[in-house]
Amino acid sequence: MDFDAVLNLIENTRNGELPGHKAHQLIMPLEVRRQIFKDVAYQTLPRKSAVLALIFPDAYRQARMVFILRKTYKGHHSGQISFPGGKQEPFDTGLLQTALRETREEIGVLPGQVEIQRELSRIFIPVSNFIVQPFLGISRQTLDFVIDPVEVEKVFSLDFETILNNSLMEMMHTYFDKTYRIKAFEVNQIKIWGATAMILSEIVALLNQDFLNK
Secondary structure (H helix, E strand, C coil): CEHHHHHHHHHHCCCCCCCCHHHHHHHCCHHHHHHHHHCCCCCCCCEEEEEEEEEEECCCCEEEEEEEEECCCCCCCCCCEECCEEECCCCCCCHHHHHHHHHHHHHCCCHHHCEEEEECCCEEECCCCEEEEEEEEECCCCCCCCCCCCCEEEEEEEEHHHHHCCCCEEEEEEECCEEEEEEEEEECCEEECHHHHHHHHHHHHHHCCCHHHC
16 A cells, blocks of 8 residues: 555545444453453553554555564564564653654664654553553655564564455463453465554554454
8 A cells, every 4th residue: 555545545434433432342352351451460550651552654655564572582572573662760750752753673674763642542461460551653655674682572663554455363372370261463475463453453453444344
């Protein structure tokens, strides 16, 4: 899809109501989330974090969206595909700065290269006790990425038209020794699931009115 066509879609929905809960439900039904919540013993208040869903043009002016593959480590999000982002630090002036700072640190995209289009609906991730604030952003230029080798295994982009017209697939995933049936995006044999898929589901539902009815 032509990058300018995506810009028009975003502009036409800028003041529209966010799909939020309805879009998130497509990925992880409420009964699944309730069960996961029950299995978590919270000891502290949820931590704040932010991510950036970034769309940019390739050399042919086709729209693409950025994702990262996180490093393998001892933690709940080890080896997962996600948007660039991370936890809010005390020196951040707000969650938008968190998203932009983490994007710069993780993949080398500078804040001046990004235009924020709107905030998306927050998501609580029970397994890691984070509340995530997603932001939808664009860059008007073809991007060169420089990854942080400590946190990021790989940075890649996917054709946004393919994402926008995606039919969700079913998959089984285990949380706290219990296996649940959830849905995910699959693009070029890459599976995007969990909180990242929930955020992506809201973006797609916002820009493609037929998505919620599939």
